[in-house]
Amino acid sequence: MxxxxxxxxxxxxxxxxxxxxxxxxxxxxxxxxxxxxxxxxxxxxxxxxxxxxxxxxxxxxxxxxxxxxxxxxxxxxxxxxxxxxxxxxxxxxxxxxxxxxxxxxxxxxxxxxxxxxxxxxxxxxxxxxxxxxxxxxxxxxxxxxxxxxxxxxxxxxxxxxxxxxxxxxxxxxxxxTSSKILRLIDKGEMEELKRFMNELGLNELYxxxxxxxxxxxxxxxxxxxxxxxxxxxxxxxxxxxxxxxxxxxxxxxxxxxxxxxxxxxxxxxxxxxxxxxxxxxxxxxxxxxxxxxxxxxxxxxxxxxxxxxxxxCKIEPKKKLRVAIVNAGSYLHAFKVAEKLREKLSNVEIVTDVMGRNLKKQLSHFSDFDFAIIVGKKEEETGIYSIKDLKRGVQEKLSIEDIVNKLSRVVK
RNA sequence: GCCCGGAUGGGGUAGUGGCUAUCCUCUGGGACUGUGGAUCCCAGGAGCCGGGUUCGAAUCCCGGUCCGGGCCCCA
Known part of the structure; x- marks a missing residue:
């Protein structure tokens, strides 16, 4: 190496x-x-x-x-x-x-x-x-x-x-001379200053x-x-x-x-x-x-x-809402959904899988996210997606529009 | 510029002049092709650099680099 x-x-x-x-x-x-x-x-x-x-x-x-x-x-x-x-x-x-x-x-x-x-x-x-x-x-x-x-x-x-x-x-x-005196004052070396000024006969000024x-x-x-x-x-x-x-x-x-x-x-x-x-x-x-x-x-x-x-400084930045688009085989559609959500939602992180992981691995990998939206064949056909609240473990089925509304509400 | 202490996988560590460098974490894969954090299995990855002593050095010595602490100075 x-x-x-x-x-x-x-x-x-x-x-x-x-x-x-x-x-x-x-x-x-x-x-x-x-x-x-x-x-x-x-x-x-x-x-x-x-x-x-x-x-x-x-x-x-x-x-x-x-x-x-x-x-x-x-x-x-x-x-x-x-x-x-x-x-x-x-x-x-x-x-x-x-x-x-x-x-x-x-x-x-x-x-x-x-x-x-x-x-x-x-x-x-x-x-x-x-x-x-x-x-x-x-x-x-x-x-x-x-x-x-x-x-x-x-x-x-x-x-x-x-x-x-x-x-x-x-x-x-x-x-x-004055610059040296100022420097000694700045350093707080009063003893040294006293000696220095004494040599110059400046006791009164000191x-x-x-x-x-x-x-x-x-x-x-x-x-x-x-x-x-x-x-x-x-x-x-x-x-x-x-x-x-x-x-x-x-x-x-x-x-x-x-x-x-x-x-x-x-x-x-x-x-x-x-x-x-x-x-x-x-x-x-x-x-x-x-x-x-x-x-x-x-x-x-x-x-x-x-x-x-x-x-x-103790200031901590506000955590952004993080959403994973989990694909169940349908990469193309998952990318499309992700892009649509990014366009509609501001101040939200939307991430897809780019590692070719299976469904289970994706959920495992995104386990510290706030939401997962599952996108597969079924969803692509019906336009209704499962959105899972990863913090609470509850899941519901919503259209893209409803997902946008729901997430906008959460951001506030 | 001065004085001190350090440096082992990405992060945190153990250890010792002698076999293949320890453990935790992490990362990737599998068990498991439509529902997460658990578990198990497999894989990946390290002794700062250069020189010296020695049969043999990550370990001892010297020099350098970098980090940390204290001065100086400054933000």
């Missing part, structure tokens, strides 16, 4: 049961996003490498699947979708009336060590609200993310922060950063510390709107986010039961359009880690 060809590392095959569940969850996400007026967009699976290196943040750049095509162009499989969607916006939608509400569901690629909830090909569901610079927009996006996770019956915590506070505190430092980062709770906590007035007003307003829509949150100013393009409100959601891969959603306000040659445009968005959500 020749060697079996295996799946590449970090990729997955999905069997029907799992696909069904994934489609069900996807459908729910779409439905909720659409109920907020968001419309689906789709961008290419690969883009110019530059799109992602321009502003994505160090971590992601190292993980990019990059390659040269036959024309020598530097291309990359998309590691995320915010940059592609903003590129699409700049290319095609600049003059459309604002705001634009876009959502996407697509696969992304990152070269990483695979683990539970972390794959080299993974799916993201996300939205981008383009053109609004206001708390109303930010609150809408946060609420939408919250609703989706809530409707999927996931247990999670939502943390809301604002990168403006820390950015402002660090504004007098050079970019390299202690105010420490105070800021430790703030966790509802909005009112913020009153007690000395932060930028405009930012405080913004956070208060966003939180107020979130509370109105029943969103449960924690203000957490330590949220920094790995992607460099965030400028304002940021938020993350953590689900229970996923270990180190607990972050199921991340987002915030950013400015990216001008980087891709457009006008400076404020935007807010989030991305949900679809595969992580699937790990903890």
């Amino acid at each position: 020749p060697n079996k060809i295996e799946r590449p590392r970090g990729t997955r095959d999905f069997l029907p049961d799992e696909m069904e569940k994934r489609r069900e969850v996807e459908k729910l996400m779409r439905l909720i996003a659409e109920s907020y007026g968001y419309k689906e967009v789709c961008t290419p699976t690969f883009e110019h490498l530059e799109l992602f290196t321009l502003k994505s943040g160090e971590g992601i750049i190292e993980e990019i699947y990059a390659f040269k095509d036959k024309g020598g162009r530097d291309l990359a499989l998309r590691p995320e979708l915010t940059a592609p969607v903003m590129r699409l916006y700049v290319n095609e939608c600049k003059v459309m009336p604002k705001p634009l509400r876009f959502y996407y569901f697509a696969n992304c690629f990152r070269y990483e060590r695979p683990q539970r909830g972390r794959y080299r090909e993974f799916w993201q569901f996300g939205v981008e609200l383009i053109g609004s610079d206001r708390a109303e927009g930010e609150a809408e996006v946060i609420t939408l993310a919250y609703r989706i996770l809530e409707k999927l019956k996931i247990k999670f915590n939502l943390h809301i922060g604002h990168v403006g506070i820390l950015r402002k505190m660090l504004k007098d430092l050079d970019e390299k 202690s105010s950063i420490k105070d800021t980062v430790n703030i966790k709770g509802k909005v009112d906590f913020l009153e007690s510390i000395d932060i930028d007035k405009d930012v405080l007003e913004r956070i208060k307003k966003v939180c107020e709107l979130c509370e109105v829509s029943g969103v449960d949150y924690i203000v957490d100013l330590s949220i920094v986010r790995g992607l460099d393009y965030y400028t304002g409100i940021v938020f993350e959601a953590y689900a229970e039961g996923l270990g180190a891969q607990k972050q199921v959603c991340g987002g915030g306000s950013y400015r990216l359009a001008h980087v891709f040659g457009g006008e400076d445009t404020p935007s807010t968005g989030f991305a949900i880690g679809f595969d992580r959500v699937m790990e903890v």
Whole structure:
């Protein structure tokens, strides 16, 4: 036997049961996003490498699947979708009336060590609200993310922060230093941060950063510390709107986010039961359009880690009604009956035997179906078919029309 | 990128340096050519890959691949 060809590392095959569940969850996400007026967009699976290196943040750049095509162009499989969607916006939608509400569901690629909830090909569901610079927009996006996770019956915590506070505190430092400080805050390595800032003689700044980062709770906590007035007003307003829509949150100013393009409100959601891969959603306000040659445009968005959500989501798809057309010798007629029923009934699975089994074998094979319709010479002549309820074990004789009526009633 | 643990038919497993690799499930067929899930019978299908030690390796050793767990990072 020749060697079996295996799946590449970090990729997955999905069997029907799992696909069904994934489609069900996807459908729910779409439905909720659409109920907020968001419309689906789709961008290419690969883009110019530059799109992602321009502003994505160090971590992601190292993980990019990059390659040269036959024309020598530097291309990359998309590691995320915010940059592609903003590129699409700049290319095609600049003059459309604002705001634009876009959502996407697509696969992304990152070269990483695979683990539970972390794959080299993974799916993201996300939205981008383009053109609004206001708390109303930010609150809408946060609420939408919250609703989706809530409707999927996931247990999670939502943390809301604002990168403006820390950015402002660090504004007098050079970019390299401030970026290192932000990274240490993001990792929660406060001891290392203390040592680092001590070396630079920034003890005073360190202690105010420490105070800021430790703030966790509802909005009112913020009153007690000395932060930028405009930012405080913004956070208060966003939180107020979130509370109105029943969103449960924690203000957490330590949220920094790995992607460099965030400028304002940021938020993350953590689900229970996923270990180190607990972050199921991340987002915030950013400015990216001008980087891709457009006008400076404020935007807010989030991305949900679809595969992580699937790990903890309890949603079960509704089982379809399954009907077997069992033939007693008359294949031709059985196929005809099956086709007629498929035409008349929607959302019902209708299956015939294609293995040449005898009657008994067919019934045995279809024993976990809901109904069996027996089609043989007698039925072909009279037009009256035996329909057997396989779950209850009862059988009756009906015409095609009556069968259609009966099954339609059961579907409801 | 770092640290650990694994890998035996499609799925789940047993076992051991030595005969034809165990059991369950599964799949196909038969008993049974007009009525299912039971039972019995027959058939099918496996030691991740490469190298080493050995008379002999699925078993021991080394390397690789893949999976899982924990970090890092992130969704």
